[in-house]
Amino acid sequence: MANIIPIRGLRYNPAKESDMAVLVTPPYDVIDAAAQDNYYRKNPHNVIRLEYGKIYTTDNETDNRYNRAAAAFTAWQEEEILLPEDNPALYLYEQEFTIAGEKKVRTGFICGVQIEPYSKGVVLPHEETLPKHKADRLALMHACRANFSPIFGLYADPERAVDNLLKTTKAHRPQVDFVDESGQTHRLWVITDTQIIQKVQEIMQKQRIFIADGHHRYETALNYRNERRNEDNAISPGTPDDKLQEPINEKYPAAPYNYVMMTLVNLYDPGLVVLPTHRLVKNVPNFKTEEFLTKLQAEFNFEEFKLSTGKDNFKEFLNLLAIRGEMEQPKHKHAFGLYTGKGLYIITLKESTDFTKYMPEDKSPDWCGLDVSVLHSLIMERYLGIGGEQRANEGNLTYTREEAGALELVDSGEYQLAFFMNPTRVEEVTAVAANGEKMPQKSTFFYPKLITGLVINKL
Incomplete structure (x- = not known):
């Protein structure tokens, strides 16, 4: 059911920026003004300038947080602050953290997930969204044509088939390994083995994906996909989404805007924690x-x-x-x-x-x-x-x-x-989502949040 693809992610170039701890942030929606200032001060290349730039009283149509992000994004690529992966990859991602005095490790993998309307039952939401947040994210996507932070998705794999496939990667040193400001350890392995990637894709084709965190970003990605399809095929604006569900021509499966970057975590992962x-x-x-x-x-x-x-x-x-x-x-x-x-x-x-x-x-x-x-x-x-x-x-x-x-x-x-x-129980989240329903907003808090800035996905 779920179609996933490897992506040629952009990552910070360690030859130019080696301290990941001063480059990353939590997701934008948990950053207040004081934290935003702090990330601005940490490093001129901190991802905050892309994901959640400042608003100034002098902002106008040509100078605002969105086109400043686009300018910085372009400059960082030209200056090789950000470098693309040599080959399409999946990214194995570990977060090690402590909660209630107990150390835990949550494991997932970063990939591109084909965007589908909720009505198709492949990607399922569990919470309501607010219009103003989606408008903000869409404006950023228009300006930069990129996913700066992954959506957090869940899938049910009780046999842990994906985990068993990817765990061999841990025999090698991770490409990224650092401790962030809150004491959490982040590790990232780049997987380019085409046989492993194909096996993971086959397993995921039997899966549905439940959105744990990032509903606004997913719905924004869906709207953006539809706009780009309209542009590429000269379809009149306002075409109903059900007319755009299937690829209109053969180029669509390869079009990057048909996919959104996600970190997928198994519902049976021992490090999965939900807080109230x-x-x-x-x-x-x-x-x-x-x-x-x-x-x-x-x-x-x-x-x-x-x-x-x-x-x-x-x-x-x-x-x-x-x-x-x-x-x-x-x-x-x-x-x-x-x-x-x-x-x-x-x-x-x-x-x-x-x-x-x-x-x-x-x-x-x-x-x-x-x-x-x-x-x-x-x-x-x-x-x-x-x-x-x-x-x-x-x-x-x-x-x-x-x-x-x-x-x-x-x-x-x-x-x-x-x-x-x-806290809402994970089984409650999936039961409601499987019914095609949405919980009231902020029903869950999956802890810890995914970090922003490890991998960027260009559209």
């Missing part, structure tokens, strides 16, 4: 804490947790939240952390509560059973007035990976409430 993304609520008009809590108590059990003076025992609270969410396996309880500024609670859905009647009628039991679905439909929409429109304009809801920091934001009065989540 928490919710912060603000700007709810006429909000009264006590009235809100009273409404919730009709459907949720409350367990108050006493924070120590310095909030030093907050980790104990998160551990207890995880335990409450794991009860009655495999059908876990819906448990959330709730901080109001005056009290910290674990709230769990009462067994007598029929939450399904508050769920959208067109959603499957898999979707309705997600913690994020229960939170958004049963609590946020009903009692806080935060529905799909409000989530899209981001006026009432902020997503955060911070935990103790979320408490401080409520204490400061900047936010009214903080909801703490347990």
Whole structure:
């Protein structure tokens, strides 16, 4: 089902830039203004200038973050800061990291994946996207005609056939091996053996790919592909996507814009970790804490947790939240952390509560059973007035990976409430995606993020 190809990636030339740690960044969507400044200072060739350039008050149609990125991209190739691979390759990629005191290694491979509309069931999303982020990524793709960061994809290979094929590569020293600013180790091997590549392609043709991270970039790549097909075939703008699903002529399979760069990781990889993304609520008009809590108590059990003076025992609270969410396996309880500024609670859905009647009628039991679905439909929409429109304009809801920091934001009065989540299970992600459905935004956080700058894919 999934068609993958080796790519002639662009990589930093070690003869000119040997310290990868000062050249790479996390994905653009987790970089704030302070981090962006830091990456600009680290090195004049840091990939931040391509992937997520600064915006200035003097920007105009001819001088802005997108054409500055294009100019830098062209110059770095001319100066051989970036060099193309001699031959098309797959790239074996390892990330070694520590979480909760345990060392883990996550392994994947970087390749080109043929772009398909979600309707074909080959590449499947699991989260909703926001229009403004896709517009930004499309403008960058128009200017640079490249993928600067890979989309994170998952596939199900319980026998680990791909892993077994690629692991022989590790007998050789990696072409890239460095430790980044967060202490994570990154290793990259270049695979050009055509027999190995062909075997991996054969295995992947039986696979579907689930997007773990990078939904905006994938949908942008699909839009870009359609535009380029229109240009190359003089098709009128606005041609429906179903008219563009199949190659129009024989040159299409080789056209680079028909593919997008992905890092593919096996669902059965022991280093695959999913963390929760928490919710912060603000700007709810006429909000009264006590009235809100009273409404919730009709459907949720409350367990108050006493924070120590310095909030030093907050980790104990998160551990207890995880335990409450794991009860009655495999059908876990819906448990959330709730901080109001005056009290910290674990709230769990009462067994007598029929939450399904508050769920959208067109959603499957898999979707309705997600913690994020229960939170958004049963609590946020009903009692806080935060529905799909409000989530899209981001006026009432902020997503955060911070935990103790979320408490401080409520204490400061900047936010009214903080909801703490347990992580979505991988099997929940794939079940919803297989149904052709999308989870609410920020339902998952696959940790760690893929690094940006190891390999660049020209279109």
